[in-house]
Amino acid sequence: MTTEQESRLSMYQEIMGLVNNNLPIVTPLPYSSEFITTMTGVISQIILNGEKQDLDITGIAAIKKQLRTIIEFKGLDIALKVVAYATLNGKLPLLNEAKKYTKTELTHCADNILKIHCECIYDLANDNIADLATYGIDATMLSDFQTDINNYYDTIATPTISIADRKVITDTIRYLFIAGDAAMKKADAMVEVVRITEPAFYVEYKNLRKITNTGARTMALKGTAVNNKNKGIQGVRFEFAQQETSVVIVKETYIKGGFNIQDMPDGVWDVTITKVGYVSQQTTVVVDNITMVKLNVTMLKS
Numbered sequence: 517m518t519t520e521q522e523s524r525l526s527m528y529q530e531i532m533g534l535v536n537n538n539l540p541i542v543t544p545l546p547y548s549s550e551f552i553t554t555m556t557g558v559i560s561q562i563i564l565n566g567e568k569q570d571l572d573i574t575g576i577a578a579i580k581k582q583l584r585t586i587i588e589f590k591g592l593d594i595a596l597k598v599v600a601y602a603t604l605n606g607k608l609p610l611l612n613e614a615k616k617y618t619k620t621e622l623t624h625c626a627d628n629i630l631k632i633h634c635e636c637i638y639d640l641a642n643d644n645i646a647d648l649a650t651y652g653i654d655a656t657m658l659s660d661f662q663t664d665i666n667n668y669y670d671t672i673a674t675p676t677i678s679i680a681d682r683k684v685i686t687d688t689i690r691y692l693f694i695a696g697d698a699a700m701k702k703a704d705a706m707v708e709v710v711r712i713t714e715p716a717f718y719v720e721y722k723n724l725r726k727i728t729n730t731g732a733r734t735m736a737l738k739g740t741a742v743n744n745k746n747k748g749i750q751g752v753r754f755e756f757a758q759q760e761t762s763v764v765i766v767k768e769t770y771i772k773g774g775f776n777i778q779d780m781p782d783g784v785w786d787v788t789i790t791k792v793g794y795v796s797q798q799t800t801v802v803v804d805n806i807t808m809v810k811l812n813v814t815m816l817k818s
Contacts, residue, residue, distance in 0.1 A: 530724045547706045558696040583668040588622045591634045597651045627672045634665045667744045736780035739811040741769045748773020755788045
């Protein structure tokens with residue numbers, strides 16, 4: 517989305533927050549039901565398409581690289597253990613097969629070939645699992661290795677969004693904002709009904725209705741958490757602790773794996789990212805009053 521669109525979305529969300537917090541005032545008003553239904557759908561679809569639009573292809577490449585490194589390391593480790601077992605027990609056919617999977621071969625082969633190599637290494641170890649415990653190989657290790665292989669394959673098979681698809685998404689977002697703006701114009705007339713009887717609500721509505729787009733950021737931070745298939749994860753906890761002060765901000769991702777922070781004090785923030793069943797992560801972000809920070813993380817199963 518453009519900066520101007522992000523400003524309008526922020527305004528939509530603030531208005532709906534005000535509406536939901538004042539339902540006894542809003543519900544009796546003409547057009548209120550249609551407005552709430554329309555804006556809830558518009559905001560949801562804008563966020564959904566915005567996430568698709570922001571799909572980071574370099575992020576997918578980074579995920580693949582990370583997973584490739586994992587199965588290269590585990591594959592080589594298991595292969596070397598099998599080589600040791602075969603050598604010490606005089607199992608020549610097994611030795612000749614296992615020793616083919618060198619570090620050079622695993623590092624330099626193509627993505628699809630690496631998957632095949634790792635599956636062969638898995639099979640060699642699994643076929644001799646009963647004798648490999650003293651060499652550091654057990655069923656749990658092999659099960660984890662197979663899971664890593666599957667995750668890697670899913671990642672290299674992940675399609676990217678085409679230019680044509682991106683254009684469709686961009687056009688969809690534009691039409692959603694047209695619908696949202698039309699609904700907001702009707703809401704402007706709707707709130708005039710309570711201009712005199714509910715002055716505090718009316719003034720707050722009018723203040724939130726203003727769109728500020730002066731070049732300064734309109735949102736401090738936008739965050740996402742995805743799995744290794746680039747699917748959003750709900751309930752990931754982001755704890756932001758400012759280094760210069762004792763300020764702490766905690767956010768959790770929504771159903772599509774995203775969250776926003778409207779306002780954050782400028783400075784350096786330490787971020788701790790956690791969810792049960794996933795490897796915890798830590799990072800640092802720098803917040804200023806000009807640029808919106810985009811924090812995108814990939815969560816790996818623990």
